[in-house]
Amino acid sequence: MTDLSSVLSRADQNLPASLERLFGFVRIRSISTDPAFKDDCRKAAEWLAADLREIGFEASVHDTAGHPMVVGHHPGAVADAPHVLFYGHYDVQPVDPVELWEDDPFDPKVKDLGGGRKIITGRGSSDDKGQLLTFVEACRAYKDVHGSLPVRVTVLFEGEEESGSPSLQPFLEANATELKADYALVCDTGMWDADTPAITASLRGLVGEEIIVTAANRDLHSGMYGGAAANPIQILSKILAGLHDETGRVTLEGFYDGVEETPANIKAAWEKLTGGRNDFLDEVGLSELAGEKGRSLLELIWARPTCEINGISGGYAGQGFKTVIASKASAKISFRLVGHQDPEKIRDSFRAYVQSRLPADCSVEFLKHGGSPAIQLAYDSPVLTKAKTALSEEWQKPALVVGVGGSIPIVGDFQNMLGMESLLVGFGLSDDRVHSPNEKYDLKSFHKGIRSWARIMAALAG
Amino acid sequence: MTDLSSVLSRADQNLPASLERLFGFVRIRSISTDPAFKDDCRKAAEWLAADLREIGFEASVHDTAGHPMVVGHHPGAVADAPHVLFYGHYDVQPVDPVELWEDDPFDPKVKDLGGGRKIITGRGSSDDKGQLLTFVEACRAYKDVHGSLPVRVTVLFEGEEESGSPSLQPFLEANATELKADYALVCDTGMWDADTPAITASLRGLVGEEIIVTAANRDLHSGMYGGAAANPIQILSKILAGLHDETGRVTLEGFYDGVEETPANIKAAWEKLTGGRNDFLDEVGLSELAGEKGRSLLELIWARPTCEINGISGGYAGQGFKTVIASKASAKISFRLVGHQDPEKIRDSFRAYVQSRLPADCSVEFLKHGGSPAIQLAYDSPVLTKAKTALSEEWQKPALVVGVGGSIPIVGDFQNMLGMESLLVGFGLSDDRVHSPNEKYDLKSFHKGIRSWARIMAALAG
Numbered sequence: 017m018t019d020l021s022s023v024l025s026r027a028d029q030n031l032p033a034s035l036e037r038l039f040g041f042v043r044i045r046s047i048s049t050d051p052a053f054k055d056d057c058r059k060a061a062e063w064l065a066a067d068l069r070e071i072g073f074e075a076s077v078h079d080t081a082g083h084p085m086v087v088g089h090h091p092g093a094v095a096d097a098p099h100v101l102f103y104g105h106y107d108v109q110p111v112d113p114v115e116l117w118e119d120d121p122f123d124p125k126v127k128d129l130g131g132g133r134k135i136i137t138g139r140g141s142s143d144d145k146g147q148l149l150t151f152v153e154a155c156r157a158y159k160d161v162h163g164s165l166p167v168r169v170t171v172l173f174e175g176e177e178e179s180g181s182p183s184l185q186p187f188l189e190a191n192a193t194e195l196k197a198d199y200a201l202v203c204d205t206g207m208w209d210a211d212t213p214a215i216t217a218s219l220r221g222l223v224g225e226e227i228i229v230t231a232a233n234r235d236l237h238s239g240m241y242g243g244a245a246a247n248p249i250q251i252l253s254k255i256l257a258g259l260h261d262e263t264g265r266v267t268l269e270g271f272y273d274g275v276e277e278t279p280a281n282i283k284a285a286w287e288k289l290t291g292g293r294n295d296f297l298d299e300v301g302l303s304e305l306a307g308e309k310g311r312s313l314l315e316l317i318w319a320r321p322t323c324e325i326n327g328i329s330g331g332y333a334g335q336g337f338k339t340v341i342a343s344k345a346s347a348k349i350s351f352r353l354v355g356h357q358d359p360e361k362i363r364d365s366f367r368a369y370v371q372s373r374l375p376a377d378c379s380v381e382f383l384k385h386g387g388s389p390a391i392q393l394a395y396d397s398p399v400l401t402k403a404k405t406a407l408s409e410e411w412q413k414p415a416l417v418v419g420v421g422g423s424i425p426i427v428g429d430f431q432n433m434l435g436m437e438s439l440l441v442g443f444g445l446s447d448d449r450v451h452s453p454n455e456k457y458d459l460k461s462f463h464k465g466i467r468s469w470a471r472i473m474a475a476l477a478g
Numbered sequence: 479m480t481d482l483s484s485v486l487s488r489a490d491q492n493l494p495a496s497l498e499r500l501f502g503f504v505r506i507r508s509i510s511t512d513p514a515f516k517d518d519c520r521k522a523a524e525w526l527a528a529d530l531r532e533i534g535f536e537a538s539v540h541d542t543a544g545h546p547m548v549v550g551h552h553p554g555a556v557a558d559a560p561h562v563l564f565y566g567h568y569d570v571q572p573v574d575p576v577e578l579w580e581d582d583p584f585d586p587k588v589k590d591l592g593g594g595r596k597i598i599t600g601r602g603s604s605d606d607k608g609q610l611l612t613f614v615e616a617c618r619a620y621k622d623v624h625g626s627l628p629v630r631v632t633v634l635f636e637g638e639e640e641s642g643s644p645s646l647q648p649f650l651e652a653n654a655t656e657l658k659a660d661y662a663l664v665c666d667t668g669m670w671d672a673d674t675p676a677i678t679a680s681l682r683g684l685v686g687e688e689i690i691v692t693a694a695n696r697d698l699h700s701g702m703y704g705g706a707a708a709n710p711i712q713i714l715s716k717i718l719a720g721l722h723d724e725t726g727r728v729t730l731e732g733f734y735d736g737v738e739e740t741p742a743n744i745k746a747a748w749e750k751l752t753g754g755r756n757d758f759l760d761e762v763g764l765s766e767l768a769g770e771k772g773r774s775l776l777e778l779i780w781a782r783p784t785c786e787i788n789g790i791s792g793g794y795a796g797q798g799f800k801t802v803i804a805s806k807a808s809a810k811i812s813f814r815l816v817g818h819q820d821p822e823k824i825r826d827s828f829r830a831y832v833q834s835r836l837p838a839d840c841s842v843e844f845l846k847h848g849g850s851p852a853i854q855l856a857y858d859s860p861v862l863t864k865a866k867t868a869l870s871e872e873w874q875k876p877a878l879v880v881g882v883g884g885s886i887p888i889v890g891d892f893q894n895m896l897g898m899e900s901l902l903v904g905f906g907l908s909d910d911r912v913h914s915p916n917e918k919y920d921l922k923s924f925h926k927g928i929r930s931w932a933r934i935m936a937a938l939a940g
Binding site: 220222224226231232233234236237238239240241242243244245246247249250252253254256257258259260294296297300301302303304305306307308313316317320321322324325326327328329330331332333336337338339340341342345346347348350352375376377378385386420421422423 | 682684686688693694695696698699700701702703704705706707708709711712714715716718719720721722756758759762763764765766767768769770775778779782783784786787788789790791792793794795798799800801802803804807808809810812814837838839840847848882883884885
């Protein structure tokens with residue numbers, strides 16, 4: 017099983033057929049959020065199970081309360097080889113507004129953009145049909161050359177990722193023994209740019225809180241009461257304004273417990289990526305880094321915790337003016353977590369802070385909106401190092417270790433429910449227009465994605 | 479014209495007929511805001527003009543772009559007697575929800591509540607038909623006894639007070655010479671309580687501002703951008719939170735320019751009224767004085783300037799949670815002014831303050847929502863002193879000099895457009911339910927209101 021170059025050649029030879037398979041898969045309208053496409057979702061699941069069986073997997077479609085799960089097992093060539101769980105999703109986003117698509121979202125093709133760039137069109141071409149098939153096609157190339165795989169593989173494909181994954185946790189719980197592996201491989205992320213592969217090693221966690229401050233028991237006329245009665249918007253503003261200090265740090269007691277500094281070499285690599293420019297902000301009309309002072313752009317969004325106000329409301333917000341002192345004002349606040357920050361401790365600290373800032377005759381109601389810890393793959397873990405080397409060899413450029421500012425729930429679930437770390441490798445590009453009209457996947461992403469997984473499997477087995 | 483006691487007796491004798499006239503007036507459905515009642519509004523105006531003519535006024539109904547104005551003139555008995563302009567409004571609020579009325583809103587009657595308390599029911603019984611007729615009926619009693627009035631009187635009754643008075647300023651401007659008098663008498667305010675008459679000597683002014691803070695040029699995902707991109711709700715919160723210092727004082731530069739301390743004797747009288755209790759707040763579920771520390775309840779709402787946030791909005795405020803960083807956030811802010819505070823200077827100071835707190839890559843839009851200075855009748859003016867004595871004699875209890883926390887636009891218009899101060903005397907009670915179902919006017923308010931105006935006219939003539 018050490019003849020990797022034959023496998024890579026085979027992947028190259030397979031490419032036209034691999035593309036035909038992807039086209040067939042994209043043609044299935046597996047829009048999970050719309051009940052009208054329920055049968056299509058099942059069809060996509062069955063398509064996958066059949067495809068897996070073709071390459072030696074024992075694969076089955078499992079019913080859930082929603083769309084079915086596909087589970088497949090391959091014993092690999094060596095009994096004590098590492099065991100990986102590969103995750104992807106076969107469902108896609110709706111295509112509305114369909115009139116904005118230049119090509120039929122469900123009739124994929126390869127388009128030549130000139131300059132050597134070719135793309136695969138269609139809904140799901142990138143997210144996540146194209147991405148997940150890179151792994152399946154890598155397995156196929158291995159199978160074609162060696163008759164087996166260099167690692168033991170379990171696959172899990174779900175059909176509700178684009179609609180909140182309601183069946184996922186129950187399914188993981190019920191099938192924990194069957195699904196547990198040494199670690200998970202997830203292909204639903206992107207490259208740094210079209211030439212630079214990336215491994216996502218950290219995902220920020222999240223704590224969501226809503227607070228509703230009540231002052232008087234009804235709305236008051238600001239002429240009659242103004243200056244004497246508590247104004248809940250004013251109280252709320254003071255509470256929110258006090259969440260950050262002058263340096264942009266979050267003021268909550270214990271907030272930075274469990275936050276570790278990013279290793280210097282990683283920080284240096286990130287700073288090199290942006291060259292100190294904030295192009296990422298320029299694109300949205302901003303030019304100055306907000307948040308903690310003295311940190312670089314990528315560090316702020318990948319490796320630092322935040323407190324953001326996501327919504328606020330109170331009093332009269334319509335056209336014109338109303339001289340009212342509202343009875344209530346509310347805000348939604350979220351915290352992005354990193355390292356080992358404890359979501360529930362932060363929630364408690366936040367609530368205590370709010371209570372401490374409240375006048376004695378006012379009250380506050382708290383609504384909990386989720387909490388999940390951050391995910392952090394150790395920067396020196398062997399899995400990460402092996403994957404990094406494999407990707408760097410394929411792309412002839414050092415693979416980056418990056419973070420994701422947001423959460424990917426499945427990774428938390430694998431961590432919490434199956435005790436597994438996840439290696440996130442994907443080949444999406446920032447212009448893939450996932451969730452939007454004219455979604456595409458670069459042909460190069462697909463082709464070199466397949467080759468990348470072949471290399472990663474070989475590396476993991478070694 | 480010095481025989482006041484005969485006039486008062488006559489007012490007593492007239493009361494049953496006065497009530498019948500009020501009932502006739504209330505029966506006219508002069509709801510100004512609803513075009514369906516346009517003819518009723520004209521009917522009310524004509525009813526008033528006819529009533530005025532009966533008692534010796536030269537009275538006419540003037541068309542406007544909206545509902546008509548009624549203007550009447552009475553030369554009085556003495557050519558160089560003081561000349562007053564009496565203002566009231568004949569339009570009323572809608573009656574919805576009509577099913578909450580215990581009695582037909584347009585079929586008034588006297589109801590005996592027991593314990594010697596009788597009320598007049600119906601929409602407008604207090605606001606402002608009952609109130610304005612107290613003055614007209616006082617004139618009638620004078621006319622009945624003396625054939626004339628002790629002062630020169632112009633009356634102005636409008637029909638759009640409950641719908642924003644759009645025609646008032648143009649009318650005052652076009653008829654300034656005809657309407658100008660030595661001072662105005664306005665009967666649209668209340669007593670302190672059922673036994674204690676009150677003169678309103680101060681009205682707070684108002685500056686309304688709306689600010690819209692824009693950060694990024696579109697809403698951002700808080701996972702992708704959180705910690706690096708400016709959050710307009712956070713910026714807005716800091717701006718709003720900085721408007722007051724720890725002692726509740728407004729921090730804007732120059733804000734307290736033109737604010738004078740209330741005379742000690744007036745402050746002492748106010749503190750005596752509440753006995754240091756905050757019942758006014760208790761009724762709305764609050765117990766602590768907000769706003770400037772070290773000031774009493776009545777001082778805060780009658781004689782101190784304020785800054786209130788009347789509305790705020792930004793980001794996602796619906797059910798559930800959305801991890802968004804909004805592009806925009808907005809707030810409506812109003813300042814109540816006292817003394818000689820200059821509305822436009824305060825607006826400028828506010829705008830400069832907001833600009834100074836804005837990150838360089840964010841912008842703010844300001845919307846102006848009106849500005850009017852405070853009204854303050856000199857506490858030692860002869861008119862105020864005479865009216866106070868007259869009221870104290872009628873009610874056998876010292877009349878209070880009070881403030882109103884809100885604005886009464888007509889008073890500002892008289893000040894600014896006609897150069898006239900206004901004396902505000904009214905007999906409404908806090909339980910009159912003006913603008914609500916089951917509006918009423920105490921029979922005692924009506925009866926002693928008539929007698930009060932007779933006394934005030936006599937005092938002003940003296």
